[in-house]
Amino acid sequence: MDVESLVDDFIRDQPSRAVVLQSLRGDPVRVQRDASRAFPAASLMKVPLVITVLEQLDAKQVVPRSDLSATTYPSLLEVFDDHHTFTLQELCCLMLSTSDNPIGSYLTDRVGMTAVTQTARRIGTVDTCMRVGFTDDELGAPARESTTTAADMALILQYVASQPHLQPMVRAMRNSMRNFRLPLRLPDELPVAHKTGSLRGLAHDAGILFGRDRDVVAVFLTDHQPDTALVGIQIGDCIADVWQLLGEAV
Numbered sequence: 001m002d003v004e005s006l007v008d009d010f011i012r013d014q015p016s017r018a019v020v021l022q023s024l025r026g027d028p029v030r031v032q033r034d035a036s037r038a039f040p041a042a043s044l045m046k047v048p049l050v051i052t053v054l055e056q057l058d059a060k061q062v063v064p065r066s067d068l069s070a071t072t073y074p075s076l077l078e079v080f081d082d083h084h085t086f087t088l089q090e091l092c093c094l095m096l097s098t099s100d101n102p103i104g105s106y107l108t109d110r111v112g113m114t115a116v117t118q119t120a121r122r123i124g125t126v127d128t129c130m131r132v133g134f135t136d137d138e139l140g141a142p143a144r145e146s147t148t149t150a151a152d153m154a155l156i157l158q159y160v161a162s163q164p165h166l167q168p169m170v171r172a173m174r175n176s177m178r179n180f181r182l183p184l185r186l187p188d189e190l191p192v193a194h195k196t197g198s199l200r201g202l203a204h205d206a207g208i209l210f211g212r213d214r215d216v217v218a219v220f221l222t223d224h225q226p227d228t229a230l231v232g233i234q235i236g237d238c239i240a241d242v243w244q245l246l247g248e249a250v
Helices: 004-013 042-058 088-098 103-113 113-123 150-162 163-174 228-245
Strands: 017-024 030-033 061-065 086-087 192-199 202-210 215-222
Touching: 004 017, 017 150, 030 086, 030 150, 042 088, 042 103, 042 113, 042 150, 042 163, 042 192, 061 150, 086 088, 086 215, 088 103, 103 163, 113 150, 113 215, 113 228, 150 202, 150 215, 163 192, 163 202, 202 228, 215 228
Parallel strands: none
Antiparallel strands: 017 030, 017 215, 061 086, 192 202, 202 215
């Protein structure tokens, strides 16, 4: 069994799945399946959103909790009182590690969707476009309007990893609170800087695995899935098998 066969087993006979595996360090690895197929981006769009904020605004600017909107859904902001303050960088990192939507809405208002799309284009993406934000009204069917591809997300992650000023993003994604896909079967001590995306029938995960002898970008995009919890297990099984085949500890 080789890496391509493991990826093919994940893709085979399943609708709407795409995978990119790309080495950043160590022996070369490059596998792409349906990498140029456009998918709803869901919360993966928060990665180019944070790049845009950190590159266009003052990351040290102070923001009071009261400036951020409420939501009918759970939010980490509810544990802070209205007098609490954050820096923009702290908000960016909190959003990446928890996928908090009110923070996403606030940051989107600060830079605008067009700027996020322009950031993605500058990095070299083809089909990554932000058309909808993260307010309660924009969840559900409207949330499918922003798009990306597995190839685009791999480019974005490579850019983040290569830029010293974006290393706070890497630290935030290494401390994700949503570890039920890529990190599922991997050792707890293995650094995995990743961002999930979830909608009804959709389960994404895109990240970087930092191993002993190699670092690998891994992007799994799926849509129209009858059981997204099962998809999460399948993503975890696939990348764990790949990681072990590459000679890294599982």
